[in-house]
Amino acid sequence: APDEVAGLWERFKATGDERAREGLILHYSPLVKFVAGRVGVGLPRNVDQADLVSYGIFGLIDAIDKFEPERGFKFETYAINRIKGAILDELRALDWVPRSVRARAREIERSMAELEHRLQRTPTDEELADHMGIPLEDLQDALAEISTLGLVALDEMLSPEGGAAMVDLVPDPRGTNPEAAFQAEETRRILADAINRLPDRERLVLTLYYYEGLTLAEIGEVLGVTESRVCQIHAKSVMSLRNRIGE
Amino acid sequence: LTELRERRRMADEVENELSFYRRMLHGRIDLLRFELRRRRGEERRSLIEALPHILADAPGGNAESSASHRPRHVVADLPPLPDVGKREVDQVLGTDIFARLDEIDETEIERAIAGLIEVEERISEQRRRVQAVADRLAKAVADRYRHEGESDSVVR
Ligand SMILES: Nc1nc2c(ncn2[C@@H]2O[C@@H]3COP(=O)(O)O[C@H]4[C@@H](O)[C@H](n5cnc6c(=O)[nH]c(N)nc65)O[C@@H]4COP(=O)(O)O[C@H]3[C@H]2O)c(=O)[nH]1
Ligand SMILES: Nc1nc2c(ncn2[C@@H]2O[C@@H]3COP(=O)(O)O[C@H]4[C@@H](O)[C@H](n5cnc6c(=O)[nH]c(N)nc65)O[C@@H]4COP(=O)(O)O[C@H]3[C@H]2O)c(=O)[nH]1
Secondary structure (H helix, E strand, C coil), X not given: CHHHHXXXXXXXXXXXXXXXXXXXXXXXXXXXXXXXXXXXXXXCCCCCHHHHHHHHHHHHHHHHHHCCHHHXXXXXXXXXXXXXXXXXXXXXXXCCCCHHXXXXXXXXXXXXXXXXXXXXXXXXXXXXXXXXCCCHHHHHHHHHHHXXXXXXXXXXXXXXXXXXXXXXXXXXXXXXXXHHHHHHHHHXXXXXXXXXXXXXXXHXXXXXXXXXXXXXXXXXXXXXXXXXXXXXXXXXXXXXXXXXXXX | CHHHHHHHHHHHHHHHHHHHHHHHHHHHHHHHHHHHHHHCCCCCCCHHHHHHHHHCCCCCCCCCCCCCCCCCCCCCCCCCCCCCCCCHHHHHHXXXXXXXXXXXXXXXXXXXXXXXXXXHHXXXXXXXXXXXXXXXXXXXXXXXXXXXXXXXXXXX
């Protein structure tokens, strides 16, 4: 019966009883499985899901220790935010992105920022390759290499000091978290304006991925390109977006 | 297109809720299975020590090869759960077996696992069906974009 869980909270908060604390950790631990599974989508193979879970458990324990039952909020919502935060913090601290790829991504991003400033629009792949003095195929190989690192990884790689991950900025069409939604309203509007000013193809990839919830494979079918090409376009679009939002 | 999107959003919402309950059931089942093995001497670690091992998914499985499991944008947030407490899944998840783990015997744990598996199989089956609907609607949205291009921008 759910009141037994309330009994655990009472005992733990009143006396700090370790056994009650462990009971709470075990009772709510499946939340970590849920969050780790979802944060793990699109991450590269070399990130072990068991590691994500262990970072998430620290977030859960932190949530249990800090939660104040008498305030009447829902623990699961609070816990999921702390679990997600703990996993993302740990991902940012890890240096699992190969240095060479990180350096290449920085170089592409810098060149893009320079060209965007000069042209007042997103450069084409050809213009970007020309500006960097490399063959077009090399640029596309570099984008492919960056994009195979996974979709969340891209944000982590471009802003190791911990900028908001794209996944946190985009409006959740399911609208589950009203408080966070209110706070993110301004950021969303800036993001929406920036996406609407991208060239058609880049805007379409971001629209279909984040706003229409299509998979990369489905987007490939709409554009008539391969899934990996969609991933490259996504990588380039996120970089361009970062430059514009950063201004 | 807006009507398609609305139907898709509703299918996604149900899929999200089913996926959430499903993962809660998986966690609960795997924790109790570990506890049984621990009591039988097959595991030396405590539940708390082994949590990452218990809760992590088996790497890959055959999931990588199946066509439908491609990266998609997912949000890790608690889905809106209507009528909490009234449904069967809430009953099985609501019991707090971990508050009195050392007072119950093996047969009660086995019974709890069997009850959870029964609900999990039903939820997974419902989830598969809703996913098929959501994927059909997603395909219809994709086809609309392919044939008509982007009429109104959904980005706001
Ligand atoms: N319309 C539609 N939606 C789908 C489909 N497959 C999954 N989803 C939804 O998309 C989310 C992400 O799936 P994923 O990238 O495969 O990422 C999954 C996957 O990596 C893992 N996972 C979940 N269930 C299983 C499973 O039975 N076996 C394995 N090996 N991994 C699983 O956990 C992650 C998160 O799972 P969830 O929280 O359930 O969240 C899932 C689910 O809500 C589909 O075919 N159609
Ligand atoms: N990438 C990805 N793949 C997915 C997802 N959902 C389902 N699948 C794939 O589809 C298979 C069947 O899923 P199911 O019918 O829900 O049937 C599942 C489900 O009922 C159950 N199950 C899945 N994960 C767990 C778990 O972590 N713990 C427990 N106790 N049961 C699980 O075992 C059955 C077999 O699981 P698997 O061998 O993993 O095999 C899974 C997996 O390969 C998803 O969201 N993402």
